[in-house]
Amino acid sequence: DTGVSQDPRHKITKRGQNVTFRCDPISEHNRLYWYRQTLGQGPEFLTYFQNEAQLEKSRLLSDRFSAERPKGSFSTLEIQRTEQGDSAMYLCASSRRGYNEQFFGPGTRLTVL
Amino acid sequence: GEDVEQSLFLSVREGDSSVINCTYTDSSSTYLYWYKQEPGAGLQLLTYIFSNMDMKQDQRLTVLLNKKDKHLSLRIADTQTGDSAIYFCAETLYGGATNKLIFGTGTLLAVQP
Numbered sequence: 312d313t314g315v316s317q318d319p320r321h322k323i324t325k326r327g328q329n330v331t332f333r334c335d336p337i338s339e340h341n342r343l344y345w346y347r348q349t350l351g352q353g354p355e356f357l358t359y360f361q362n363e364a365q366l367e368k369s370r371l372l373s374d375r376f377s378a379e380r381p382k383g384s385f386s387t388l389e390i391q392r393t394e395q396g397d398s399a400m401y402l403c404a405s406s407r408r409g410y411n412e413q414f415f416g417p418g419t420r421l422t423v424l
Numbered sequence: 425g426e427d428v429e430q431s432l433f434l435s436v437r438e439g440d441s442s443v444i445n446c447t448y449t450d451s452s453s454t455y456l457y458w459y460k461q462e463p464g465a466g467l468q469l470l471t472y473i474f475s476n477m478d479m480k481q482d483q484r485l486t487v488l489l490n491k492k493d494k495h496l497s498l499r500i501a502d503t504q505t506g507d508s509a510i511y512f513c514a515e516t517l518y519g520g521a522t523n524k525l526i527f528g529t530g531t532l533l534a535v536q537p
Binding site (some may be wrong): 317342344351356381413420 | 441455459464466468472512513514516522524525526527528529
């Protein structure tokens, strides 16, 4: 396994711009999660995919956020019209059906100026 | 409700044992996890315990679960400077289809040489 990868690792953007992040899970992991972590806090769940189906979305995921996993492999998280409050670390995790461990990627740190 | 609490900071000397504590409120927790996060990095899964177990040992790590008091602890034997990091406990809930993780706020472990 090469591990969960995320791209980019860092993103600086101006308020009002759109940003898109990518997550590549561990191969054969059919479950994929997005979390958001702000400074000094633990990660908070955003959304969950089982294969290509998005099965749960947190109330934290406002209308400006959209996530996709079109072929059941990589996933993208897009934030439209970014706000300063969106500044955070966005973490992706994956797991295999029937197993309880979630493995995390290195995260994408977003800074909104 | 879902709430996981941890003390914010722990300082130990190299070679001593560290004990990091966590309390949770939801009695329907199924699995409880310990993750380690080094500065600027993603989360590394250290160990986890099923809610019907009292203890789990894995090399230098010992997890103790007191289900009656909803208390979880992680003991690190012979703590090393490389153990300096933030440690998060997390839970998943019974009946949750997604197995999303609910994290505590994290405990910063500082190991003094």
